[in-house]
Amino acid sequence: MGALWRTGIGSWCVAASALGIGWWPAAASATGVRLEPVAQGLQNPWAMASIGEGRWLVTERPGRMRVVEPDGRLGEPLAGVPAVAAVGQGGLLDVITDRDFPRNRRVHFCYAEPGAGGNSTAMASAVLAPDRRSLQDLRVVFRQTPKVDSRLHFGCRIVQAGDGSLFLTLGDRYHRMQDAQTLDNHHGKVVRVRPDGAAHVDNPFARPSGPPSGALPEIYSLGHRNPQGAALGPDGALWLVEHGPQGGDEVNRIVAGRNYGWPVITYGENYGGGAIGEGITARAGLEQPLKHWTPSIAPSGMVWLRSDRYGPSWQNSLFVGSLKFRYLSRLVFEQGRFVREERLLPEIGARVRDVREGPDGLLYLLTDDANGRLLRVVPGA
Structure with a gap:
């Protein structure tokens, strides 16, 4: 990152020349919100899930899961977490609570799993467990295949649908990007499975008429690069944010069976410059993003805000964290079309890895660094 300086209105700017991009005005915190610390001392936290009574379950990428108490105290790492491949971008990643968590206390999480051939x-x-010290009755319900020797592009965001089935985003593993266009592997896909791991019967390649030869029945959509944000939208559809290469980060609304184009079409380019493939941004039969960013903001974590705690103008906005530029982005869509973006809270000063709405209707953020923080976004006076 380039140098930061404080402006006269209390915002932070980034030295545009150091970023290699054009200048834009700093996002002022004139939107009437401020940051409030909840906890700190987390090592590269990746995801969080509310477990009630002001407590949060948080994953740390090196392979730990712990409870954050209402007063910000960090619990000891939970026992029962499986071994993870904490290499590169891999490790212990997303976590959500089951829709019936108050009754069954079940959580769903994803991680980089080591094994023969790589990870x-x-x-x-x-x-x-009732004492919040361990995980019990562990079940591995899905494994991406094939395993490869790679430190990159794990994807790994989970969304639970209304019927209890689970969507999981899967990265292309970087050097296997061409796999995102074929149906005999899980690279660069979104999959949908039942809680027992079986492919959902309504998946586009698991229908009674029979899938295309060699197609894996868990696949829900294809042509993805590295989706690190996912949420159900107000329209009931699955929405994703995914990393482009050098440019071309995307927001996509996912429809079963559709192909989202990577690496055939992209608004990005190779690292260091140069076209990817034919260097095209559109082709018949491939979906266009609803919003894309160039330069890349490195999006990770997203949530649709349902509450009106910040006023009606923010309700049903999409919030996305930026790892690269270290702010929170508010995106407005109307009738499925992108309208505008507002860059918020540049004073965060750290990579925003996850964004969630708490039971109190407020937004919560996780910052990804060696002294990671859990932050609450509160309305101003």
């Missing part, structure tokens, strides 16, 4: 993204579920 891959896996998804497991387990029961959080």
Whole structure:
């Protein structure tokens, strides 16, 4: 990152020349919100899930899961977490609570799983013990295949649908990007499985008429690069944010069976310059993003805000964290079309890895560094 300086209105600017991009005005914190610390001392936290009574379950990428108490105290790492491949971008990644968590205390999480041939993204579920010190009844319900020797592009965001089934985003593993266009592997895909791991019967390649030869029945959509944000939208559809290469980060609304184009079409380019493939941004039969960013903001974590705690203008906005530029982005869509973007809270000063709405209707952020923080976004006076 380039140098930062404080402006006269209390915002932070980034030295545009150091970023290699054009200048834009700093996002002022004139929107009437401010940051409030909840906890600190987390090592590269990746995801958080509310477990009630003001407590949060947080994953740390090196392979730990712990409870953050209402007063910000960090619990000891939970016992029962499986071994993870904490290499590169891999490790212990997303976590959500089951829709019936108050009754069954079940959580779903995903991680980089080591194994023969390398590693891959896996998804497991387990029961959080009543004393909140361990995971019990661990079940691995999905494993991305094939495993490859890679430190990159695990994807790994989980969304639970209304029927209890689970969507999981899967990266292309970087050097296997061409796999995102074929159906005989899980690279660069979104999959949908039941809680027991079986492919959902309504998946586009698991229908009674029979999938295309060699197609894996878990696949829900294809042509993705590295989706690190996912959420159900107000329209009931699955929405993703995903990393482009050098430019071309995307927001996509996912429809079963559709192909989102990577690496055939992209608004980005190779690192260091040069076209990817034919260097095209559109082709018949491939989906266009609803919003894309160039230069890349490195999006990770996203949530649709349902509450009106910040006033009606923010309700049903999409919030996305930026790892690269270290702010929170508010995106407005109307009838499925992108309208505008507002860059918020540049004073965060750290990579924003996850964004969630708490039971109190407020936004919560995780910052990704060696002294990671859990932050609450509160309305101003």
